Amino acid sequence: MRRYKRLFLKLTSAIVITALAATVFSAAAIAEQRRKESAAERALRNQRGRLDDVSKKLAKRLTVPEPSETNKFLHAHATELIERARDSFGDEYRFDRLVRAADALLESSENIFESRQPERDKNGGDREDIARKLERTYFRVQQAEYFASIAKEKDIGTYVRHSRMLYQQARSAYDAREYYKARQLADAAADLVSGLERLAQAAVRIADPPRLP
Amino acid sequence: MKRHRIFQSFRSQVAVAAAASLSVAALAVLLISEAIASSERTLVNEARQQCTAATRELSRQFQEWSAYGGDALQELPDPARDLSLRGLCSAVLRSYEGVEGGFHWPDGGAIAGYAFPTSPAGRTGPSASEASRIRDAAVQAARQEQKTAAIDFRDGEHYVVVVAESLAAGGPAAWSLKRVVLASDPASRHRRMWLAALVLSTLLGVGGIVSIWFSLRRGVTNVQAGLLRLEDDFNFRLPDIHGDFGRISKAINQMADRRDALEAELSRQDRLAALGKVVAGVAHEIRNPLNSMRLTLELLARRARKGVASPEEVEAAIREIDRLDLILRRLLAFGRPSLEDRTPQELLPVIERAIRMVQEQGQSRRVTLALENSGHGPIVADIDATQIQQVLINLLLNAIEASPPESTVRIAARATQQAVQVLVEDTGPGVPQEIAPHIFDAFFTNRPDGTGLGLSVSREIAVNHGGNLELEETRGGARFRLTLPKTREGI
Numbered sequence: 001m002r003r004y005k006r007l008f009l010k011l012t013s014a015i016v017i018t019a020l021a022a023t024v025f026s027a028a029a030i031a032e033q034r035r036k037e038s039a040a041e042r043a044l045r046n047q048r049g050r051l052d053d054v055s056k057k058l059a060k061r062l063t064v065p066e067p068s069e070t071n072k073f074l075h076a077h078a079t080e081l082i083e084r085a086r087d088s089f090g091d092e093y094r095f096d097r098l099v100r101a102a103d104a105l106l107e108s109s110e111n112i113f114e115s116r117q118p119e120r121d122k123n124g125g126d127r128e129d130i131a132r133k134l135e136r137t138y139f140r141v142q143q144a145e146y147f148a149s150i151a152k153e154k155d156i157g158t159y160v161r162h163s164r165m166l167y168q169q170a171r172s173a174y175d176a177r178e179y180y181k182a183r184q185l186a187d188a189a190a191d192l193v194s195g196l197e198r199l200a201q202a203a204v205r206i207a208d209p210p211r212l213p
Numbered sequence: 214m215k216r217h218r219i220f221q222s223f224r225s226q227v228a229v230a231a232a233a234s235l236s237v238a239a240l241a242v243l244l245i246s247e248a249i250a251s252s253e254r255t256l257v258n259e260a261r262q263q264c265t266a267a268t269r270e271l272s273r274q275f276q277e278w279s280a281y282g283g284d285a286l287q288e289l290p291d292p293a294r295d296l297s298l299r300g301l302c303s304a305v306l307r308s309y310e311g312v313e314g315g316f317h318w319p320d321g322g323a324i325a326g327y328a329f330p331t332s333p334a335g336r337t338g339p340s341a342s343e344a345s346r347i348r349d350a351a352v353q354a355a356r357q358e359q360k361t362a363a364i365d366f367r368d369g370e371h372y373v374v375v376v377a378e379s380l381a382a383g384g385p386a387a388w389s390l391k392r393v394v395l396a397s398d399p400a401s402r403h404r405r406m407w408l409a410a411l412v413l414s415t416l417l418g419v420g421g422i423v424s425i426w427f428s429l430r431r432g433v434t435n436v437q438a439g440l441l442r443l444e445d446d447f448n449f450r451l452p453d454i455h456g457d458f459g460r461i462s463k464a465i466n467q468m469a470d471r472r473d474a475l476e477a478e479l480s481r482q483d484r485l486a487a488l489g490k491v492v493a494g495v496a497h498e499i500r501n502p503l504n505s506m507r508l509t510l511e512l513l514a515r516r517a518r519k520g521v522a523s524p525e526e527v528e529a530a531i532r533e534i535d536r537l538d539l540i541l542r543r544l545l546a547f548g549r550p551s552l553e554d555r556t557p558q559e560l561l562p563v564i565e566r567a568i569r570m571v572q573e574q575g576q577s578r579r580v581t582l583a584l585e586n587s588g589h590g591p592i593v594a595d596i597d598a599t600q601i602q603q604v605l606i607n608l609l610l611n612a613i614e615a616s617p618p619e620s621t622v623r624i625a626a627r628a629t630q631q632a633v634q635v636l637v638e639d640t641g642p643g644v645p646q647e648i649a650p651h652i653f654d655a656f657f658t659n660r661p662d663g664t665g666l667g668l669s670v671s672r673e674i675a676v677n678h679g680g681n682l683e684l685e686e687t688r689g690g691a692r693f694r695l696t697l698p699k700t701r702e703g704i
Contacts, residue, residue, distance in 0.1 A: 100284070102641060136277060142304035146328075150296060197300060198284075200295040 047089060050099050055082055057106045060082070064113050070162050074109040074192070078102040081199070097202035104195035108188040115173070115184035128188075130179045134170060137186040140193045141167045151200035159196045163189050164176075166199070227426040232417050238415030245408045251396050251676065252404075257372055260311075260391040261363060264376035267309040268361070271387035272378045273335040274301055275316070291325070298326020306330050306389070313339070314389030317351040325385075337614075342368055343375070343390060347375065350377035351386035370394065388684050432458030436465070443469060447631045497666045501606060502537040506530055508573040534571075536599070544658060555597045555678070557700070560626055560633055561586065563598050567605035568624065579618040582609065585625040594633045594697040601697065604682070607667040608637040608693050614660075615641030615691060631699055632680065644684060 031041040056077050064071065081102035144160045153159075170185035255628060261600040278286070278301070286294050298316055306314050306328055313329035313336065324344060339347060346364050353362035360379040365372065365379045372395050377388040436458060439451035443465070448665040451462035508531045520584065561584075568582050575582050594601075605624075612622040616639045625636040651657045653672045668682070675682040 093293075095295070139274060139304055142307065146300045146303040146330075147296075197297060200300075201289070201296055203702075204292045204296055209461035 010125075010188060021095045024207035043092065047092075047095055047099075051082065051086060054099055054106065055105050056086075057103065058082060061106050061113075063111050066110060067109075070074075070166065070188075071112055073108050073158060073162060074105045075114075077159075077195075078105040078109070079106070087204075094202050098196045101195045101202065104191045104198060108191035108195065111184045111188035115169075115188065117180070119178050119180050125179060125183060127177075127179065130174055130182050133183060133186050134167075134174055137167055137170065139188050140190045144193045144196055147196045147200040151196065151203050153199065156196075159192065159199075163192045163196070166192060177183065215551045221234070224426070224430070226291070227422055231422045231426075234415055234419050234422065238412060238419075241411055241415075245404065245411070247428035248403050249408075253372070253393075256393045256395070257365060257374060260372075260374040260393050261365070261376065263309055263312055264314075264374050264389045264391050265361070265363070266316055267306060267312045267389040268376045268378045269385050270305050270308075271302060271316070271389065272315055272380055274305055275380055275385075275387060280570060291323075295325045299328050302326045302328035303330045309389070312389050312391045314387070316380075317347055317386045317388055319351075319355075319383060319385065322348050334508050339390060340368070343373060346373065347377065347388050347390065350375045350388060353377070354379040354386050355382070411663070426474075428456070429458075432456070432461075436461055439465065447473060479676065483511050485567065497670075499537060501610065502533045505570055505573065506533045506537075508577075509533065512573075554599065555595055557593055557595045558598060560592045560594050560596070560601075563596070564624060564626060564635065567602045567609060570602075570606050574610060575613050575622070578613055578616070580613045580616045581621040582613075583621050583623050585623060592628045592633050595700055596678055596697055601678070601695075604671040604674050604695060605635065605637070606696070607640070607671045611667060612641070612691070612693075614635050615639050617641065628699070632696050633699060635695040636685075636692060637695070638687065638690060640690040643687065643691050645691060651682060653682070 058075065061071075061078075062075055067075065081098050085098035085102065086094050092185060141163050141189050144163045148156045166185050166189035170182045170189060173179070173182035173185060274576065275298075284297070286297070289297065302315055306312050307330045310331050313327070313332065315327035316325045317323075318325050324338065324347065327338050338344075346366060350362045350364045353364070354360055354377040356362075357379075362377050364375045366375075367373070371392040373390060373392050375388060375390045377386045400563045405648060432454060435454060439449070439462060442449045443451075447469065450466045453459060454462050473664045509526060513522055513526045513530065516526065564584060570582060572582065609622065609624070616622055620640045622640075625634070625638075627634050627636075648657075653668050657669075672682040675695055675697070678697055680695070683694050683696070685692045685694050
């Protein structure tokens with residue numbers, strides 16, 4: 001009888017231990033899954049937030065009165081890029097490049113708008129600073145063709161044309177001693193090239209990082 | 214003077230020409246090689262300067278990256294960073310023809326942002342050996358105080374110049390590279406072609422000179438040997454030679470042929486002249502005895518008509534006939550004068566016989582023949598009496614003919630220690646100075662009926678005796694001196 005009693009105790013202990021171990025492992029697996037899900041959710045939430053921000057920025061820009069041809073071009077492409085970014089949820093790199101590209105285009109649009117502000121109300125800096133800025137902008141515009149050759153977009157040539165046009169306008173403003181206007185237009189040209197650069201970067205395939213075994 | 218002679222030598226001139234050609238070629242090769250090397254050094258230096266400027270500009274633009282709106286490079290994944298840097302390099306290096314460049318990342322030695330915008334072939338990156346040198350230059354630049362380093366190296370046909378500049382301690386480095394194509398540089402290739410052509414043409418020229426030298430030497434040697442042999446053997450002819458020396462040897466052979474023909478003609482003319490001389494001599498020698506015989510026979514005929522002819526006069530005519538026969542025999546042997554009848558004998562009887570032989574001619578021209586003897590005993594000479602009598606007759610007849618009427622031809626004989634002399638002197642006009650040197654020449658005469666052989670034959674007889682016949686200068690008239698040896702040993 002005692003023998004059966006000991007056997008029963010052993011069997012019961014084994015069952016309890018096994019059940020406890022299974023419970024611990026299951027709890028750990030569930031916790032890891034929950035952690036992963038929360039990181040993805042956070043990233044997604046972050047992406048949605050950035051998308052909202054840039055969308056708001058776009059919306060604000062669209063309210064600008066009497067947009068120029070360049071403004072219209074920039075707004076249209078920013079809109080398209082935001083939509084493409086929305087479709088790139090999950091591809092963090094591509095999403096980031098597209099959102100940043102759209103943001104650069106909107107910055108460029110804003111700088112164009114700012115360049116229309118009356119000169120007397122603004123401080124454009126001294127002539128030498130503007131000259132150096134124009135020099136750097138010129139160099140930046142020179143890179144536009146290379147980025148255009150990488151970014152496989154249907155309307156990519158227009159980016160290059162607008163960047164050059166903005167630089168020419170900045171150069172004309174500089175010659176006319178409208179330094180604030182020159183600075184804003186130079187920034188607009190540089191931002192447009194940055195948008196093009198990011199668009200080209202978005203076209204580059206990034207290898208997935210290695211997974212843990 | 215000796216050196217001058219040396220440079221007159223054909224061999225020396227050819228050697229000098231060949232040496233001068235080789236010297237010119239060697240100098241030209243040296244100069245052109247130096248020019249090529251200099252141009253290559255210039256190309257390398259220019260490439261180094263270009264790369265230094267390009268690298269500095271890459272470095273500057275990289276430093277200003279953030280100023281013109283670029284994203285933070287450290288936040289970008291490698292491909293995106295590479296793309297941005299390519300854009301930067303592409304814009305910078307567009308201004309540097311033939312220069313490629315990029316950035317060297319210290320972690321893992323990766324090359325990022327490679328661009329070669331002026332490349333016609335669209336290169337995608339440096340070769341493995343170039344990448345290795347780029348890493349070396351980047352490492353060296355990080356260690357340098359000025360943060361720049363340059364490396365030159367030969368890679369096949371290229372000479373590669375790499376310049377790197379460190380952007381930050383332990384950070385990336387900007388680099389640029391240029392390949393100097395030395396061997397396939399069109400200008401260099403043309404220069405090398407011209408150099409090769411120069412060397413080839415010089416070698417051909419020197420080879421030509423040496424070939425000409427051998428050819429001329431062989432030709433000159435052949436012609437010289439032929440001329441030397443031709444001096445000894447008139448029948449020898451130079452062999453046929455090709456080229457210019459062939460024409461020379463042909464001309465020499467033609468000259469030899471013409472000389473042979475000319476000599477044959479001269480020989481024939483000499484034979485004819487000798488024959489004419491013999492014929493004229495015969496006629497001359499015969500005419501004198503014939504005249505003498507005619508006068509003797511005419512005298513004999515007159516005396517016979519008067520009935521007072523004497524046997525001595527007939528004997529005299531017979532002696533003349535004998536003499537005539539002797540003369541003919543001697544003339545037949547004209548080319549081989551013989552003195553086989555030469556004996557030591559008294560000379561005066563020979564002179565007296567000669568005077569008697571021409572006595573008639575003297576009387577007909579009223580010229581007296583006077584013999585003067587020195588009176589110191591007999592004058593003996595080793596002579597052929599007949600030939601010496603012939604000589605004396607010739608001299609006496611000439612003197613009678615030259616003497617004016619009522620004049621005297623003097624004949625004198627005297628003896629010296631080794632010789633005897635016979636002098637025949639007339640009082641005629643004498644021998645003009647302008648013809649005096651020629652009076653002993655054969656066929657020379659100043660008389661219309663003369664043969665020009667009398668004095669010529671007479672001197673030949675005197676010379677054959679070992680003596681001589683000479684014309685002595687006198688104030689008036691002519692005086693001939695016949696010198697004869699006393700003994701056979703001569704004068």
